Amino acid sequence: MKDGGKLYQKDISEYRMKLLFIGPTILVLIVMNVFPLIWSLGLSFTNYSSLVSRKISFVGFANYARILSDPLIWKYFQITARLVIVAVGVEFLLGFGLALLLKERFRGWGLVTTLMLIPMMLSPVVVGLFWTFIMDANFGLLNFLFSLFGFRRVLWLTDPKIALYSIALVDIWMWTPFVMLISLTGLLAIPQSLYEAADIDMASFWFKFRRITLPLVSPLLILAVLFRVIDAFKMFDLVFIMTGGGPGDVTETISMSLYRLAFNKFKTGESCAMAYIILILVIALSNLLIRWIQRTRA
């Protein structure tokens, strides 16, 4: 049927089609992602400022040295870490707990689960905005609900001891549904026959949970947590809108302080160096996630 010439022709057209179909995507990603990153790597070794026009001079590793030796930066890393651990920890517990509750279908199940998923689809900046309103110390809904249970008025966003946890609370509100959704997907995929077999052996509830449920959903749970850790680590919008890093600097996350360095102080060269330090951390985290994705796909 197929003679040599035809096959050759087909190969050429397939090669062309490959190039035509994949080429533009790779080109866009290189021009729009790789190129700016190389550009900023260059800037990170200079004293360039996008505000002041002066002769750009090469400063070697001075920017990196300054940032790594700045105790404040380490403090901001710690603040970010605390925020990530609290928020993702609670999201994990609540999300997985909710998924266990929603495992069995009931009337209106589809509507209830979809309604619960709405928060994670919303814009963080808009979410931050209306939670600021809800957390207002005087007329806010949250303090009113608290007062019903006899609690004192809380200064959600202005008390230095509380502000960071208020932001964590909003992140929890937004992203618990995500963990719930992923866990639920995992739970629903467990073959019912495993539980039936365990029932025949008169296995206890805990035994089934530890030996069937947990091992089978844990790959997806880890996936969800990795996604959340990477995302929460980058958190900017919520902090920017709700506290702007304040009061003082108690909610100054690493993204927030990088923003300030780049767009308030306009120390562009130095901010590129800091961006690279963050980038290396995120790449390390993302590699973990990507490896995990490769394993779950296999």
Added chain:
Amino acid sequence: MVWKVAKGILIALALVFFLLPIYWIVATSFKQWPDIFAIPPKFVFRGTLVHYLTLFNIRPEEAAKFGQVGKSLFPPRFLNSIVIAGVSTVLSVALGTFSAYAFSRFRVRGENDLLFFILSTRMLPPIVVGIPFFVVYRALGLIDTHIGLILLYMTFNLSFAVWLMKGFIDEIPREFEEAAMVDGYTRFEAFFKVILPQALSGIAATAVFCLIAAWNEFFFALILTSEKARTAPPSIAAIQGTSGINWGQIAAGVTVFLLPVVVFTFLVRKYLARGLTFGVIKR
């Protein structure tokens, strides 16, 4: 039985926790000015549309009462959001679908490396790429232009579109286009006449996710636009009056902004897990 009731109560509580804040901001958008700041908060109130009317400049004379100076900037910026999110979505879904098809059907050298390169671009923190973008865009005169933001959102969604679409196209049996090719179609024609129609629901779902991501984006819009091309999210955040924050109008802006997202969430509810994990989860 006790367990069932307890479970019901817990689920109901969770539902209240997730929905009450949204209800509250929507309700606020319909409240009279003094009721917005009432202590204790008012759950029953006489409604008004005044915040929507001032937001869209239908009754601009009312706006001064809430300390607003001049016209509301929301309508042109809402339009910017629609144009920028819409055009960038079309571009990233188109490019993404082509690439996904090639990755799905052809043997590509270094396929896995390429795919993970594509995925890794999405992991970059916006703030980290934001700084060089600001510098480069300023040099090119792309600051505060529609095209600048469209290019950026297209890139930002492209990796996502490739991954999600690859999953959808993988699920279409190869026999479909092979049959078409036996019938005399070229592969190119088979792609357009057989694969695209088959992948339509996947394309629609991918488009909705890209649309929502571009629609919600705040950080790049904040640093790369100021007036002409500014989108809704940074504008809603900036609604201020001379007598404090104009919460009534913010609530109205938020409600108008959220409504399409909620509608779209319901449209893609079957694909939510899949969409939010780059297609790693298949159901």
